[in-house]
Amino acid sequence: MTDFANGAISRREMLGAMVAAGLTGTALPFQGSVQPDVLSRKVPSSGELLPVIGLGSWITFNVGDDRAARASCAQVIRAFIDGGGRVIDSSPMYGSSQSVIGEAIASLPGDQLVFAADKVWTSRKDGRSQIEESRRLWRVQRLDLVQVHNLLGWEEHLPMLFALKRAGRIRYVGISTSEGRRHADVEQLMRQYPIDFVQLTYNAADREVENRFLPLAADRGIAVIVNRPFRQGALVDAASRRPLPVWAHEIDCTSWAQLLLKYIVSHPAVTTVIPATTSVAHVRENLAAGRGRMPDERQRERIAAAVQSL
Amino acid sequence: MDEWLSYRLSDLILFSPQAYFRMFAQYHERIAPLQVVLLSSAIAIPVLMRRSPARAERMIAAILAAWWLWVAIAFHLGRYATINWGARYFAILFMVQSVLLAWYSMRHRHEQPLPNHSGATLLFVLACAAPVASLIAGRDWNQVELIGATPDPTAIATLAFALSSARARWVLALIPVLWCAIGGATLWALDSAEAWVPWLAGIVAVALLFTPRRAPA
Numbered sequence: 001m002t003d004f005a006n007g008a009i010s011r012r013e014m015l016g017a018m019v020a021a022g023l024t025g026t027a028l029p030f031q032g033s034v035q036p037d038v039l040s041r042k043v044p045s046s047g048e049l050l051p052v053i054g055l056g057s058w059i060t061f062n063v064g065d066d067r068a069a070r071a072s073c074a075q076v077i078r079a080f081i082d083g084g085g086r087v088i089d090s091s092p093m094y095g096s097s098q099s100v101i102g103e104a105i106a107s108l109p110g111d112q113l114v115f116a117a118d119k120v121w122t123s124r125k126d127g128r129s130q131i132e133e134s135r136r137l138w139r140v141q142r143l144d145l146v147q148v149h150n151l152l153g154w155e156e157h158l159p160m161l162f163a164l165k166r167a168g169r170i171r172y173v174g175i176s177t178s179e180g181r182r183h184a185d186v187e188q189l190m191r192q193y194p195i196d197f198v199q200l201t202y203n204a205a206d207r208e209v210e211n212r213f214l215p216l217a218a219d220r221g222i223a224v225i226v227n228r229p230f231r232q233g234a235l236v237d238a239a240s241r242r243p244l245p246v247w248a249h250e251i252d253c254t255s256w257a258q259l260l261l262k263y264i265v266s267h268p269a270v271t272t273v274i275p276a277t278t279s280v281a282h283v284r285e286n287l288a289a290g291r292g293r294m295p296d297e298r299q300r301e302r303i304a305a306a307v308q309s310l
Numbered sequence: 311m312d313e314w315l316s317y318r319l320s321d322l323i324l325f326s327p328q329a330y331f332r333m334f335a336q337y338h339e340r341i342a343p344l345q346v347v348l349l350s351s352a353i354a355i356p357v358l359m360r361r362s363p364a365r366a367e368r369m370i371a372a373i374l375a376a377w378w379l380w381v382a383i384a385f386h387l388g389r390y391a392t393i394n395w396g397a398r399y400f401a402i403l404f405m406v407q408s409v410l411l412a413w414y415s416m417r418h419r420h421e422q423p424l425p426n427h428s429g430a431t432l433l434f435v436l437a438c439a440a441p442v443a444s445l446i447a448g449r450d451w452n453q454v455e456l457i458g459a460t461p462d463p464t465a466i467a468t469l470a471f472a473l474s475s476a477r478a479r480w481v482l483a484l485i486p487v488l489w490c491a492i493g494g495a496t497l498w499a500l501d502s503a504e505a506w507v508p509w510l511a512g513i514v515a516v517a518l519l520f521t522p523r524r525a526p527a
Contacts, residue, residue: 064333093324096393
């Protein structure tokens with residue numbers, strides 16, 4: 001297995017290793033889940049295994065106190081956990097999403113199944129009270145990962161998060177961005193701070209991070225969470241007007257969504273992708289992208305070309 | 311600055327169209343049957359203008375002040391804030407407008423009938439017809455905009471009043487125009503054609519506010 005945490009590795013070498021492995025270089029069965037066939041990746045800083053398909057909550061779980069909608073979201077979360085998913089990502093920015101997630105996971109047999117990835121999002125100097133409020137809404141003993149949302153106030157928040165990690169109040173520290181914003185700052189922080197996770201936008205249409213951040217994350221031993229895998233549904237909407245390519249079955253894909261997800265998780269530097277959905281059927285479809293054969297480099301280019309032509 | 315320019319309108323919307331419109335349904339369910347009172351107060355406006363023209367301006371301003379306060383508390387803080395943290399700031403905006411209208415109602419001594427203003431009449435009719443626009447745009451019957459109860463038609467009706475008022479027209483119109491821009495932008499980001507209702511009302515109001523009024527004959 002390629003150890004991305006030690007020593008520099010180029011994109012060519014990384015993808016070469018992936019091709020040589022046949023599947024993904026770092027893909028491993030997830031241990032500790034009810035679904036042993038779900039592919040997983042190691043968090044470089046700890047060696048902890050996480051399934052490659054996670055669950056986002058941007059927009060989808062912000063339903064206020066609408067009981068019916070909250071129950072529907074809970075079904076999605078339950079289906080996600082039942083299907084072998086583990087990483088759920090949210091933020092104080094996302095309205096009622098945290099409390100919706102908390103309500104859903106409180107009804108599960110045990111909250112240890114969930115990897116709680118949240119964010120600190122405040123311009124106040126001390127984000128501790130917000131993190132504590134987030135933990136309370138999640139109804140977990142501690143958040144696993146806290147990321148600085150869109151780098152807002154990172155100068156104050158990062159030292160505070162490292163202190164919380166040292167005190168055992170959180171397990172991992174990260175930063176997040178989306179759609180290419182503040183990439184110069186992201187790069188600087190990835191180089192200068194011992195962060196565990198970076199969250200950024202990556203998909204078959206937005207590939208800038210392939211050359212810049214994914215090799216850097218591999219080099220620095222930083223786990224990567226990928227957001228906006230479908231460009232907020234726009235890629236799936238555009239793709240669904242065309243038939244699924246006949247070669248999709250070669251990598252066990254039965255939908256465009258799975259092709260798009262497999263493109264992302266087949267990159268060995270990616271730890272988890274977090275598609276958001278309000279549909280149980282879609283969450284199952286997404287989870288299926290974490291199983292079966294993964295595209296090699298040639299097949300990845302094929303997917304990218306198909307998406308570019310949409 | 312460059313970072314802010316990179317945001318699209320849809321990036322600033324934190325909820326889905328379903329969550330937004332279901333929020334209206336929940337709101338109407340919770341305030342029922344108060345809609346009848348609010349609609350009655352809307353019907354009272356043309357009645358006041360006809361039967362009690364000398365006092366109509368002050369009374370209409372008082373009715374509008376009550377609507378803005380109601381929308382601030384019941385709609386923005388009570389409902390909208392459950393899906394949009396920005397709603398608390400909208401509530402402040404609506405409270406400020408309520409205070410302005412209440413001030414106008416109490417301080418204004420101009421006891422002349424409100425002049426006939428075709429633009430104001432048009433906007434008032436548009437505000438009253440808001441439920442029809444909602445239905446045409448595809449909302450369910452229990453999710454519609456309603457004058458006095460929800461922000462957009464309340465702002466449009468207030469623009470109608472500001473156009474007719476004797477003084478402080480711009481002061482009274484500023485927040486309603488701003489809200490027409492915000493309300494329309496929200497609907498636009500949610501892919502609703504209904505966005506054109508507040509936008510059109512705001513554009514018409516601003517154009518008419520810039521148009522000099524004819525001196526009374």
